[in-house]
Amino acid sequence: MVACIGGGQLGRMLGLAGLPLGVCFRFLDPSAEACARDVGELLVAEYDDPRALGRLADGADVVTFEFENVPVEAAARVGAVPGRAALEQGQDRLREKELFRSLAIPTARFGSVEETGLPALVKSRRLGYDGKGQRRVDVADALGEGELAEELVAFDRELSIVGVRARSGETRFWPVGENLHRDGILRVTRAPAPGAPQSDAEAICTKIMDALDYVGVLAVELFEVGGRLLANEFAPRVHNTAHWTIDGAATSQFENHLRAILGLPLGPTELRAPSAMVNLIGSVPALEAMLELPGARVHLYGKAPRQGRKVGHLTLIDPAEDTVQRAVALADAR
Amino acid sequence: MVACIGGGQLGRMLGLAGLPLGVCFRFLDPSAEACARDVGELLVAEYDDPRALGRLADGADVVTFEFENVPVEAAARVGAVPGRAALEQGQDRLREKELFRSLAIPTARFGSVEETGLPALVKSRRLGYDGKGQRRVDVADALGEGELAEELVAFDRELSIVGVRARSGETRFWPVGENLHRDGILRVTRAPAPGAPQSDAEAICTKIMDALDYVGVLAVELFEVGGRLLANEFAPRVHNTAHWTIDGAATSQFENHLRAILGLPLGPTELRAPSAMVNLIGSVPALEAMLELPGARVHLYGKAPRQGRKVGHLTLIDPAEDTVQRAVALADAR
Numbered sequence: 001m002v003a004c005i006g007g008g009q010l011g012r013m014l015g016l017a018g019l020p021l022g023v024c025f026r027f028l029d030p031s032a033e034a035c036a037r038d039v040g041e042l043l044v045a046e047y048d049d050p051r052a053l054g055r056l057a058d059g060a061d062v063v064t065f066e067f068e069n070v071p072v073e074a075a076a077r078v079g080a081v082p083g084r085a086a087l088e089q090g091q092d093r094l095r096e097k098e099l100f101r102s103l104a105i106p107t108a109r110f111g112s113v114e115e116t117g118l119p120a121l122v123k124s125r126r127l128g129y130d131g132k133g134q135r136r137v138d139v140a141d142a143l144g145e146g147e148l149a150e151e152l153v154a155f156d157r158e159l160s161i162v163g164v165r166a167r168s169g170e171t172r173f174w175p176v177g178e179n180l181h182r183d184g185i186l187r188v189t190r191a192p193a194p195g196a197p198q199s200d201a202e203a204i205c206t207k208i209m210d211a212l213d214y215v216g217v218l219a220v221e222l223f224e225v226g227g228r229l230l231a232n233e234f235a236p237r238v239h240n241t242a243h244w245t246i247d248g249a250a251t252s253q254f255e256n257h258l259r260a261i262l263g264l265p266l267g268p269t270e271l272r273a274p275s276a277m278v279n280l281i282g283s284v285p286a287l288e289a290m291l292e293l294p295g296a297r298v299h300l301y302g303k304a305p306r307q308g309r310k311v312g313h314l315t316l317i318d319p320a321e322d323t324v325q326r327a328v329a330l331a332d333a334r
Numbered sequence: 335m336v337a338c339i340g341g342g343q344l345g346r347m348l349g350l351a352g353l354p355l356g357v358c359f360r361f362l363d364p365s366a367e368a369c370a371r372d373v374g375e376l377l378v379a380e381y382d383d384p385r386a387l388g389r390l391a392d393g394a395d396v397v398t399f400e401f402e403n404v405p406v407e408a409a410a411r412v413g414a415v416p417g418r419a420a421l422e423q424g425q426d427r428l429r430e431k432e433l434f435r436s437l438a439i440p441t442a443r444f445g446s447v448e449e450t451g452l453p454a455l456v457k458s459r460r461l462g463y464d465g466k467g468q469r470r471v472d473v474a475d476a477l478g479e480g481e482l483a484e485e486l487v488a489f490d491r492e493l494s495i496v497g498v499r500a501r502s503g504e505t506r507f508w509p510v511g512e513n514l515h516r517d518g519i520l521r522v523t524r525a526p527a528p529g530a531p532q533s534d535a536e537a538i539c540t541k542i543m544d545a546l547d548y549v550g551v552l553a554v555e556l557f558e559v560g561g562r563l564l565a566n567e568f569a570p571r572v573h574n575t576a577h578w579t580i581d582g583a584a585t586s587q588f589e590n591h592l593r594a595i596l597g598l599p600l601g602p603t604e605l606r607a608p609s610a611m612v613n614l615i616g617s618v619p620a621l622e623a624m625l626e627l628p629g630a631r632v633h634l635y636g637k638a639p640r641q642g643r644k645v646g647h648l649t650l651i652d653p654a655e656d657t658v659q660r661a662v663a664l665a666d667a668r
Binding site: 019022268284297299 | 373
């Protein structure tokens with residue numbers, strides 16, 4: 001049995017990947033509506049509730065989590081995998097950037113506005129996601145408490161590398177994805193990203209995973225600038241930019257995360273088919289319309305629609321460009 | 335919400351296929367351990383319990399079943415899809431054979447031992463499965479109550495065609511599989527079956543589905559004799575010989591059954607990769623060993639091991655012959 005802190009769509013997809021392996025699931029989530037409840041037992045409590053954490057871990061082969069802002073002490077209390085180092089470094093943008101620097105991984109300048117130059121992005125060091133907790137500054141401005149400035153990079157495109165590391169230290173990587181955001185939220189990932197520097201990206205991901213003695217799936221968001229990669233941030237968990245692997249890779253990120261944390265052999269990560277992933281945000285289009293898109297695989301999360309909320313995604317197998325545009329239009333229709 | 339009479343592995347795999355479409359599930363099964371409980375609500379009661387059937391159907395978009403011996407009146411009471419005709423014809427070997435004859439579908443001789451010649455197979459007309467309720471007779475012998483004799487066919491190989499029919503009458507078919515049985519239980523399916531008469535098989539399946547005004551997935555077991563097909567029996571449900579479609583086809587039999595009964599567009603059935611399916615019967619081999627087979631996809635059903643019980647299957651993607659043999663040896667090891 002795998003216990004998971006958090007019961008959102010990532011937990012749900014872990015469950016869907018794990019049930020065929022004979023793995024059962026238990027989730028901890030403050031919401032009784034948490035959508036992972038469809039694939040396992042759901043404990044409804046705060047993430048740092050000591051009694052709930054005890055019940056969560058009781059009888060579990062391993063405890064994991066599905067979001068990076070899980071309270072570090074809560075995760076440590078139940079011996080969660082990935083371990084403390086990944087959470088501590090991943091939850092604080094300053095420590096994350098310092099990790100990149102210490103590993104000689106290129107990253108945008110960061111620190112005070114003086115260090116980054118203007119214009120800059122000012123971000124909260126903690127608890128930012130999907131573009132929240134960010135502002136652009138064009139004139140000199142003091143940083144607030146718990147804020148960090150980052151150089152505003154005019155990147156050519158945004159890429160991501162997602163890898164998995166076993167307890168043995170063995171690593172595997174999926175093809176690099178190319179990501180399009182809108183309003184700070186991921187809209188589309190294409191994989192493999194045409195002409196992407198796969199081995200450079202893998203080298204960056206390897207450095208981070210090795211430095212953290214990491215076990216499980218880890219994602220690194222990258223900026224490509226003139227053919228060079230800058231690490232932007234990493235997430236110590238399965239990642240939206242690799243959802244396409246359910247349909248387009250020999251083994252999905254969800255299954256390989258489970259294999260890694262359970263000490264099972266990793267599965268092959270090679271491409272089964274070029275894929276595009278389109279997020280469904282805020283509302284679910286008509287199922288019929290989605291299913292009629294050529295090569296479409298539909299993934300709904302069983303969540304109530306709400307503005308800005310990720311409620312599902314489509315994977316398009318070996319799509320024509322026109323099909324991707326139709327899928328985006330469908331996702332955008334209200 | 336889809337309600338399903340029966341909560342075994344076929345129900346479980348329907349659930350795993352339906353959850354990503356945003357479909358929820360409710361199952362009716364006499365066993366509190368029914369393995370579909372991991373993917374939906376489980377009502378524990380007899381299949382023909384009127385109150386339980388009422389609860390099962392309450393709020394469901396459609397009711398279906400996952401085994402062909404569901405009591406016809408129970409299925410009819412809740413308007414189950416596929417409908418009454420398929421169950422009535424499928425549950426009685428005599429009526430099944432008469433249907434084949436009426437549709438000019440070649441089948442082995444059947445009736446009394448005088449009609450079939452000797453040796454013959456004597457089968458119970460009802461409730462036989464996995465070779466149970468069968469005996470071979472070599473000398474003239476009167477049939478017992480509810481028995482039927484069938485010509486013993488020296489077939490070259492056993493094949494199966496699995497198709498799906500939508501409410502509109504549209505049909506789609508997966509590539510014909512070649513099946514190996516042992517002790518009356520399916521052990522291995524290879525798809526596509528080399529050199530199989532795909533269009534002949536589709537024609538047989540189409541005739542049956544059209545005659546029954548069928549909606550959902552239907553499987554026909556076939557004998558190939560000198561390049562000619564004889565229909566042996568059909569099953570009005572998802573079928574073990576098409577489990578490989580989860581991994582090896584563009585849309586699985588489970589997803590297309592749901593699409594058909596829910597009135598959604600059918601998905602493409604084309605091959606993604608040649609596949610071999612190996613049943614796990616009686617016991618579950620070590621997960622590590624299964625995962626290390628090249629191209630293996632593991633499907634465990636969460637059932638307690640018991641002699642002769644199907645507890646899972648492996649799909650081998652584009653396997654070398656040696657890999658299939660290794661998988662069979664692994665499945666056989668005790």
